[in-house]
Amino acid sequence: MFRLRNDTIYLMPAHFGGDRFTTSYKAQQKATMLAVTFETDRAALEAYIPEELELLAPEVKVALHQLTEINWLAGGHYNLVAVTVPTRFNGKKDHVDAAYPLVIWENRTAPILTGREQTGVPKIFADIEDLHIVRPHYATSLSYEGNTFLTMTFEAGGPLTGKDLELAKRDLRSLDLIGWRYIPKVGAPGADLSQFIHFPQWMEVEKACNGTGTLRWTELSAMQNPRQHHIIKALAALPEKKLFRSVLAEGEVILDATQARVLV
Numbered sequence: 001m002f003r004l005r006n007d008t009i010y011l012m013p014a015h016f017g018g019d020r021f022t023t024s025y026k027a028q029q030k031a032t033m034l035a036v037t038f039e040t041d042r043a044a045l046e047a048y049i050p051e052e053l054e055l056l057a058p059e060v061k062v063a064l065h066q067l068t069e070i071n072w073l074a075g076g077h078y079n080l081v082a083v084t085v086p087t088r089f090n091g092k093k094d095h096v097d098a099a100y101p102l103v104i105w106e107n108r109t110a111p112i113l114t115g116r117e118q119t120g121v122p123k124i125f126a127d128i129e130d131l132h133i134v135r136p137h138y139a140t141s142l143s144y145e146g147n148t149f150l151t152m153t154f155e156a157g158g159p160l161t162g163k164d165l166e167l168a169k170r171d172l173r174s175l176d177l178i179g180w181r182y183i184p185k186v187g188a189p190g191a192d193l194s195q196f197i198h199f200p201q202w203m204e205v206e207k208a209c210n211g212t213g214t215l216r217w218t219e220l221s222a223m224q225n226p227r228q229h230h231i232i233k234a235l236a237a238l239p240e241k242k243l244f245r246s247v248l249a250e251g252e253v254i255l256d257a258t259q260a261r262v263l264v
Helices: 042-046 109-119 162-173 229-237
Strands: 027-039 053-055 059-070 076-090 095-106 123-125 132-134 137-144 147-159 177-184 191-199 201-217 242-255 261-263
Touching: 027 147, 027 201, 042 053, 059 147, 059 242, 076 137, 076 177, 095 109, 095 229, 109 123, 109 177, 147 242, 162 201, 162 242, 201 229
Parallel strands: 095 123, 095 177
Antiparallel strands: 027 059, 027 242, 053 076, 059 076, 076 095, 132 137, 137 147, 147 201, 177 191, 191 261, 201 242
16 A cells, blocks of 8 residues: 655655655756836735735735746746735744745646645746747736736846846845745635745846836636636736836746745
8 A cells, every 4th residue: 555755745646656855956947037026005015915924015026937947847848927025924933034925827737736735835827928029128928718917018228237237146036935835624714724934946147137117917807717817906906106126137046945944
């Protein structure tokens, strides 16, 4: 009969086996990142921040990551769009500053399942276009069953060099997340598991440029997107008071799930 091993990491269905745990393993992938950050209304944003966290600033970052040469997908690729806010976890023991993801859309099943089960990252599915590039213009869009709900555009300036590039490398390096692993009870309201996870990850930036970015949300009906329309509506309603920064960067993203830990 099948028996779980103490030195192995499993995902469902666990009975087919898993991967031996080793702290030397890290997920690595080449990345092109397009990020747009804006200031919004604090009270409106705090409505979506769990009470265990502190909102450090009323800022929202929407970032496309176009990932290729992924080691754990045998050189495969996928795209994601993360909507994150700067937060602090103040627990009995841990005090951690990191981005809290309101939602992350991805266009492949494997990273959605691993991120949700292992580190509580709120990943859901969408079709995400590769960047359309007619330099200096860049654009992508997100859709569900043919219904577009987000369009991102970017007009690039000149490449960053010298001290400006070093500053961008420093600012973009940390991609740490605070995930909320919420597992609902079976057949009843409430949670069987509710815990916050610190998930270390970072980007080794090779080149970057500033520019002008835009975000255009299109609300969808329950018929068009039955399980996500309320998420899209909530994000579309956040006022864009001031555009802080738009940046396009290329490099390598590294995820160290073996160093993820439960925050207390």
